[in-house]
């Protein structure tokens with residue numbers, strides 16, 4: 151069922167990261183061919199990425215054939231502290247020694263529009279010319295965060311990128327509402343929807359009100375419009391979960 155929702159509420163951020171690591175590992179192990187993950191940026195998923203770099207996951211993921219992408223990227227140098235690419239490389243890819251042929255980052259040396267176009271081409275080259283289907287998704291899994299304004303990836307409220315229905319990438323211009331306040335390249339809604347499963351990772355009491363609004367389907371919030379070919383999972387810690395929210399199994 152497209153976009154059917156599943157919910158898991160974990161006790162704390164560490165439990166959330168460990169559940170997410172096992173959840174992701176299971177999906178990648180079950181995938182044949184070349185599994186692909188679109189990684190979330192920001193701070194929440196960092197612990198998950200660090201866990202995946204630990205020895206306990208040496209044989210839990212097909213590291214030799216799994217491809218790694220980003221859900222969005224800030225248009226800063228790759229070694230900039232604000233870079234999502236830098237965060238993931240330091241937490242996961244470098245400790246794991248992932249081959250460069252399996253890593254597909256946004257080229258932030260380009261201007262933002264050229265970077266978005268190049269990333270769109272890279273996604274299409276990876277997936278190939280065939281249709282996106284449940285059996286041949288663009289991403290096996292897309293990981294997403296949730297911002298305090300209901301944004302996800304770099305799909306921000308009121309930005310033109312929300313309307314992108316054809317390309318798999320779009321842009322978000324720097325502006326007063328962004329933190330950090332820089333241009334961004336992001337997956338578009340169609341690209342996220344071309345995922346087998348999507349998982350929001352959300353932790354902290356400051357996100358609770360927004361989680362509640364998105365789960366209620368508030369249409370002005372970009373995260374409310376995320377779908378997947380399989381399921382949309384909400385992996386929450388107790389602090390981010392609205393009162394009374396219970397686990398929902400797929």
Ligand code: 6PG
Pocket residue numbers: 190191192193194195221222223224234294295296297298301302303304
């Ligand atoms: C980014 C992320 C963004 C992030 C949310 C939540 O580049 O900032 O893609 O969508 O996931 O803003 O960020 P935190 O996990 O830091 O709260």
